Amino acid sequence: MLIALFPGDGIGPEIVAQAKRVLDALAIDGLTYEEGLVGGAAYKAVGHPLPPETLDIAKRADAILFGAVGDPDCDSLERHLRPEQAILGLRKELGLFSNLRPAKVFPELAHESALKPEVAGSIDLLIVRETNGDVYFGEKGFRTTADGLREGYDIMSYNEAEVRRIAHAGFQAARARRGKLCSVDKANVLETSQLWRDVVIEVSAEYPDVALTHMYVDNAAMQLVRNPGQFDVIVTGNLFGDILSDQASMCVGSIGMLASATLNGSGQGLYEPIHGSAPDIAGQGKANPLATILSAAMMLRYSLNLSDPADRIEAAVAKALADGARSPDLGGTMNTVEMGDAVLAAL
């Protein structure tokens, strides 16, 4: 089974290196790796954030372990050359439409959250975010108004097939958890959301065992602060999912702990930490590799069907934390490699 390793920018190479050490330590038969350039690193080396060689590796791979992209040096490039196009391009080219972002507090870290410990401790939710459509991928550009003014525009849309497949992903995830699905939209203003809501309701007929609710996105942002424990699975579109999943991830304390998976219909997946490339601390050994290590565990479980080693990684991370492993973002002083060492010791 082929794993694509795409470290990317900023702290990406440091954290992916630790995840690779953990995978190596498990000595799983039949895993092979190919490394590829993505993001600003790829642009600087070969002039494009998602070079054809990288895309080719991605397409052949069973799973992609991704670090992070984003590089301030590239902020004024034309849009199609910016680092972010690597992740957007991979999602689109491989049809990775179902982005799973679990948020749950590690008990040792509950006090790190800005939320009261009892509120943070109540969080155990999964955001299922659509990542192939919405205003992200509609026609966009600049134009001139009738009055000669510069105008920027982006078309938001969803069709019923796009909504249906992510709705199924949401209902199935809810069925495998506590049986509650909250669909988040802005149907009181947006027709895209109205179609979303209509189709989610249609699909719900196939899941009588799942309790479906609907919430406007502004209310959801409020409820994620007020009482995040009320949520089991949230299913939502690309843009609202981007905002709410980052908000939820911060509610549990450090964003340095949260993993994510983005799957297509054939089991291929891209696995990455939720946090970004953190250019301010890149190369200094300050990055917390745990979110990437946990992303590797998700990869084994979802794309490679290896749930035993996945469980082992997750248990080792929990044990390392219980034993006191703390990087700076968790209030400690351990560097990136030492955090990797702690997980290896706990394996």
Added chain:
Amino acid sequence: MLIALFPGDGIGPEIVAQAKRVLDALAIDGLTYEEGLVGGAAYKAVGHPLPPETLDIAKRADAILFGAVGDPDCDSLERHLRPEQAILGLRKELGLFSNLRPAKVFPELAHESALKPEVAGSIDLLIVRETNGDVYFGEKGFRTTADGLREGYDIMSYNEAEVRRIAHAGFQAARARRGKLCSVDKANVLETSQLWRDVVIEVSAEYPDVALTHMYVDNAAMQLVRNPGQFDVIVTGNLFGDILSDQASMCVGSIGMLASATLNGSGQGLYEPIHGSAPDIAGQGKANPLATILSAAMMLRYSLNLSDPADRIEAAVAKALADGARSPDLGGTMNTVEMGDAVLAAL
């Protein structure tokens, strides 16, 4: 000076009645009032959420004191007949583009927040939200794709004039406060945001005394949880402002405390609590009228240039709280009228 009173739906009439009592108690010379139907109440009475008579009162008024709109009975009406169209229609017809949403904790209520008291206590921010453009007012509808699929779409856009006037509002607000402006967008994905960012940077040349930063909306949602004390003024578009202002309002504890103003270029304004119509508790005397009473204070200050009585109202609300006035949302048992009584007693 004419004040339009638009109580609207759900708890709207109860809370607006208490604000009116407070205004009456101030015995301000020359204030006259006209009441109008809006929202579901207007639809049920005359078949439209924003009837021509109401719009006429609004246009003649110096300021509008608005309760709330939203009525589950109306959820399956065609979009143009839904209660929400009243507030969207008033914003658009009167050119009310600058929505000011201050969030600050009342010390007595800091423990009500889901955030740790020291985090909640650090919040003192103002969100300046654009309310005349964005994906709210672009062309929208349903269409059929080439494959015969139902599709919903909404066009997001901003032109430079729209961004410029709200940017000025943001810079001016920052200048009158702590001199920090954070512009929130999603320029790494949206061209609408790229234009927004470019124009905000252009306008910043006129405000060398204001420190301007930019933040992506996903990061902003995170930072509002992690460290909300870092923000002074946030300026953002209609959709992101809707989400972030509700999130921020919940960070300070009860959403029942937060007032808002929406201004046009000629000083006319609409004043409303940030919370909704709360149909579940309507007519039961459980609603907290303080956000509406504080909205009346904002109205006196911003549209009627009467800052002394505005100060008096705000001081009376603070004193009522200090004296222990608490509605159910604040952990107490006082009903809507008793909360009004408490403010009157403190005046």
